[in-house]
Amino acid sequence: MxxxxxxxxxxxxxxxxxxxxxxxxxxxxxxxxxxxxxxxxxxxxxxxxxxxxxxxxxxxxxxxxxxxxxxxxxxxxxxxxxxxxxxxxxxxxxxxxxxxxxxxxxxxxxxxxxxxxxxxxxxxxxxxxxxxxxxxxxxxxxIEPPELNSDINKITPPVVLAVGRLVPVKGFDLLIQAWQDIPNAQLWIVGEGFEKQKLATLINELALEKSIKLLGFRNDITDLMQQASLYVMSSHYEGCPYTMIEALLCKTPMVSTAVGAMAQILPKQYLCAENDANALHHLIAYALENLKQVERDFIPVFADAEKNLxxxxxxxxxxxxxxxxxxxx
The missing domain is CATH 3.40.50.2000 (Glycogen Phosphorylase B;)
Structure with missing residues (x-):
């Protein structure tokens, strides 16, 4: 053709x-x-x-x-x-x-x-x-399956990773608010966009600068996903985001707002309503407290991603x- x-x-x-x-x-x-x-x-x-x-x-x-x-x-x-x-x-x-x-x-x-x-x-x-x-x-x-590095291990204390353009639809301000009172973990937000200064200001206002890092643009997303114990999406709406697929092919479990393809692919217990910082907070906290169970729950999800995504x-x-x-x- x-x-x-x-x-x-x-x-x-x-x-x-x-x-x-x-x-x-x-x-x-x-x-x-x-x-x-x-x-x-x-x-x-x-x-x-x-x-x-x-x-x-x-x-x-x-x-x-x-x-x-x-x-x-x-x-x-x-x-x-x-x-x-x-x-x-x-x-x-x-x-x-x-x-x-x-x-x-x-x-x-x-x-x-x-x-x-x-x-x-x-x-x-x-x-x-x-x-x-x-x-x-x-x-x-x-997507083309990412090349995984067998030498990379999960970081301790655990890292929660989020990737995307720093724009309102991605809900990173909501994610930062949801991060309050999350103990013994780091949140890494990767991406550039016009909301960067606004998000940095919010992090400082909430005194979260020690546990949240804005990493800017990175070309080693696969390595970061392998280091992270959990991937999080806080978007207000999505289609079928590539970052979700990359995370699953990197065998990194995730939690997300119930938008786009996540509502079809992820286990229901790892979804929450969009634009609800409190619900997202409890979801992240539960996942971090029960990482072994989360990893077991995602075994069939990873297998499905390798076949269909x-x-x-x-x-x-x-x-x-x-x-x-x-x-x-």
């Missing part, structure tokens, strides 16, 4: 990682082109067309550049990722002689921009609930959607 992937924006997150890995894997069997911001060119082995889709989704010049590129490519499938890319390509879709697929990467209230596509993929059941489309599929994210399985499912779209099903 001749496949074109489109992503808007210029951020560093799960969506961008998904598109890069999907493109590089698809090109083993298909002709693949990626249309995206110039910054991603060096990460891709595919053909690449640089268009700055981080600009307004109504920017006439950018939309014309996008239309001209997609028309010239004459792909069998145009596959767009995220709401903004869906809105931009959706506005010109009727002028393009191609089949189309879109991926919804997290739960959104407004999904009107996906209506014109031949099929829509949601990365979690939670995201799919708000999507009204006659041809929708749920395909969980998958890896890149090859995800790509096979996406190719199936492509074939069904091209066959007119």
């Amino acid at each position: 001749k496949v074109t992937l489109v992503m808007a924006g210029d951020e560093e997150g799960g969506l961008e990682k998904h598109v890069v890995e999907l493109a590089n894997c698809l090109m083993k069997h298909h002709q693949v082109t990626v249309v995206a911001h110039e910054k991603y060119r060096s990460r891709l082995k595919t053909e690449f067309i640089a268009i700055d889709l981080s600009k307004s989704r109504r920017n006439i010049i950018v939309l014309f550049q996008l239309y001209r590129a997609l028309k010239a490519l004459q792909s069998d499938i145009v596959h767009v990722h995220g709401n903004k890319a869906a809105a931009m390509v959706g506005s010109i879709l009727k002028f393009l002689p191609t089949k189309s697929v879109a991926t919804l990467h997290s739960r959104k209230k407004n999904t009107k921009m996906f209506k014109g596509f031949d099929a829509v993929i949601a990365v979690s059941p939670n995201a799919a609930e708000t999507l009204e489309h006659p041809n929708k599929y749920i395909i969980l994210n998958g 890896v890149l090859d399985g995800m790509v096979n499912n996406i190719e199936m959607v492509y074939r069904e779209v091209l066959d007119g099903k």
Whole structure:
């Protein structure tokens, strides 16, 4: 197949990682082109067309550049990722002689921009609930299994790890509040974002600077996950986050707010309501006090992740959607 992937924006997150890995894997069997911001060119082995889709989704010049590129490519499938890319390509879709697929990467209230596509993929059941489309599929994210270092052991006293962009949706302020009165453990928060100073101030106000560390950007996430006794997600909403998959493939148990794919994959006793610092506090405290039991409870979860949350399985499912779209099903 001749496949074109489109992503808007210029951020560093799960969506961008998904598109890069999907493109590089698809090109083993298909002709693949990626249309995206110039910054991603060096990460891709595919053909690449640089268009700055981080600009307004109504920017006439950018939309014309996008239309001209997609028309010239004459792909069998145009596959767009995220709401903004869906809105931009959706506005010109009727002028393009191609089949189309879109991926919804997290739960959104407004999904009107996906209506014109031949099929829509949601990365979690939670995201799919708000999507009204006659041809929708749920395909969980998958990644290349991380290379584990057998020389790395869990740190004592235990470390609880959280990874993500420092933005409101990740709920790191909630996590910091929930950390109060957690004894004999360290919380490491990895990531960069505009809330960094706000979070640092909150840590100081709550006198938690000795037990919470903001580590900033790190390129050794796998090592950190192997060192941690527990991974925590405090997000207000998610799709199927890569950090969850990485943690499970690193055999690090986790607790989370009951959002996105976590509500489907994790044992119910390790989930709590979003935006509830008290509930998250009790969940973390229980897990740290019962780490041996937590590890036993996660044995089947780790096994399931090794089977279903890896890149090859995800790509096979996406190719199936492509074939069904091209066959007119």
